[in-house]
Amino acid sequence: MHRYNELFQLFNTELKKEIDNLELREPKRLYEPVIYTLNMGGKRIRPVLLLLAFSMYQKQYQKAIPVAIALEMFHNFTLLHDDIMDNAALRRNRNTVHIQYSSNTAILSGDAMSILSYEYLSKYKSDNYSEIYNLFTQTALKICEGQQFDMDFENRTDVSVNDYLSMIELKTAVLLATSLKLGALIANAPESDCNLLYQFGLNLGMAFQLQDDLLDTFGDTFNFGKNIGGDIASNKKTFLMLKAIEVASESELILLNNLLSNAISPQTKFEKVREIFNSLNIDTITQTEIEKYFNAAFNNLTNLSVENSQKEGLLQIANQMMNRKK
Numbered sequence: 001m002h003r004y005n006e007l008f009q010l011f012n013t014e015l016k017k018e019i020d021n022l023e024l025r026e027p028k029r030l031y032e033p034v035i036y037t038l039n040m041g042g043k044r045i046r047p048v049l050l051l052l053a054f055s056m057y058q059k060q061y062q063k064a065i066p067v068a069i070a071l072e073m074f075h076n077f078t079l080l081h082d083d084i085m086d087n088a089a090l091r092r093n094r095n096t097v098h099i100q101y102s103s104n105t106a107i108l109s110g111d112a113m114s115i116l117s118y119e120y121l122s123k124y125k126s127d128n129y130s131e132i133y134n135l136f137t138q139t140a141l142k143i144c145e146g147q148q149f150d151m152d153f154e155n156r157t158d159v160s161v162n163d164y165l166s167m168i169e170l171k172t173a174v175l176l177a178t179s180l181k182l183g184a185l186i187a188n189a190p191e192s193d194c195n196l197l198y199q200f201g202l203n204l205g206m207a208f209q210l211q212d213d214l215l216d217t218f219g220d221t222f223n224f225g226k227n228i229g230g231d232i233a234s235n236k237k238t239f240l241m242l243k244a245i246e247v248a249s250e251s252e253l254i255l256l257n258n259l260l261s262n263a264i265s266p267q268t269k270f271e272k273v274r275e276i277f278n279s280l281n282i283d284t285i286t287q288t289e290i291e292k293y294f295n296a297a298f299n300n301l302t303n304l305s306v307e308n309s310q311k312e313g314l315l316q317i318a319n320q321m322m323n324r325k326k
Contacts, residue, residue, distance in 0.1 A: 004317050007051040007061070011044055014065050015072065018120075033097045033109035034116070037076050040092045045317070046179040047072045052313040053183030053197050056306050064186045066123035067132065071179055073120060074136075077113035078143060078175075080106055085151070088230065114140075124186070132185055139178040146171025153237045161242045165206065168239075172212075173205025180314075196300050200314070203297035208321055210290045213238040217274055218283050229270035235260050239289065240282050247280055294322050 019038055025031045047068035054064045082088070083096040084106055090096065098106035121136055149167040153159045180197040189197075216231045217240055231238050248256060259272050277283065297318060301311055 003313055004048060004052065004320070007048050007055070007313070008044055010061065011047050011051060011065075011068060011072075015044075015047075015069060018069055029105065030109055030112055033080075033101050033105055034113055036100065037080055037097055037109075037113070038072075040094055042076075042092060044072060045321070046075050046175060049176060049179040049201065049314075049317065050183035050186075052317065053180045053189075054187045055183075055313065056304075056310045057184065057187035057189045057193075063124075063126075064183060066120050067136075067182055067186060070117045070120035070124075070136065071175070071182070073113050074117035074140065075175060077110050077117065078147075080110040080113065082147070084110075085147075086230070086234065126186070128185060128188075132182060135178055135182060135185070139174050142170045142174045146174075154235070156237075159237045159242060161239065161246060164237060164239055164242050168209040169202065169206060172209040173202045176205035176208065177201030190305055193304050193306070196304055200297050200300035203293045203300060204318060204321065207290045207293035207297065210239055210286060210293070211321070211324060213240055214283065214286045214290070217270075217277060229266065229274075232270045232273045233266035240277060240286055243285055244277055244280050244282050247285075248276070252276060252280070290322075294318065 015038065019035055022031050022035055022038075050068045050071060051061055051064055055061060079091065080097050083091055084098045084103055088096050089099050094100075096106075097109065101109075118136075121133065124132060126132075146167050146169070149163075150171055153163070153167065177198045178201070180201040181194050184194040184197050213231065216228055216238070219228050230236075231241070244256060245253065256273065256276055259269055259276075298315075301314055301318070304311060
């Protein structure tokens, strides 16, 4: 059974080969931002999850590499476009693509990345290619749906915590779930295991996004890899904000709404809203919700048909994600 660090290195080696190939493509100004994005690094969670799931059932990981690269390419495309829509300046402690180059360049290069993901996907050759393709495509569409819901929420005043959880399932969790199911499908794993791994990924993805929300308010810029407080500054309806609105007293709710609606500096807004969050124990409430999803994920893993020793890689990455600071 491969360990996370081993597969992380194996994948980075394969990705570097593809980056070298991209450097030969023209026009340079289209592919340079793609290379810049891929060279930012990152945890490569999605392709490594795919390879971990695959390695529980088969050993020849090379068979899964094209699909793993397709996943990482598509994931980075979504980040590139998200940063434009969020007007984010930092990603992994580096300038985002639209800051480093321009918004128009970032849009076009992001489009190229989404198409490149299908180019890599097409390199996978097997009898179940149509199932792989359909899962990948439906996931891509769900992510777009999740992003639209996220944008719609900006202008809605009736967004509930459950609305938000449904949105992040589409926007974030389904890609983790699909990563695991793709690995299992490529390895011809039993259908029940494919479905359990998908559910494991959904629960892990929900916990991951809720942690992201928590870190954006209670983390620090150096560890998190991007400026904190962005969600509050842009009035994003995260789990923390929606839960605060749900549990606040009438006076706290008036104060919170005033902070969100009045023109004050982003830093002042962030500090005052965080004070309200602290008074309502929003960090603890959020951490409890995160643990609920992690526990459900571990339960999914327990029910897989493989030996416990084969699950060690997934347990390792789940524990790392559970205790992450960035």
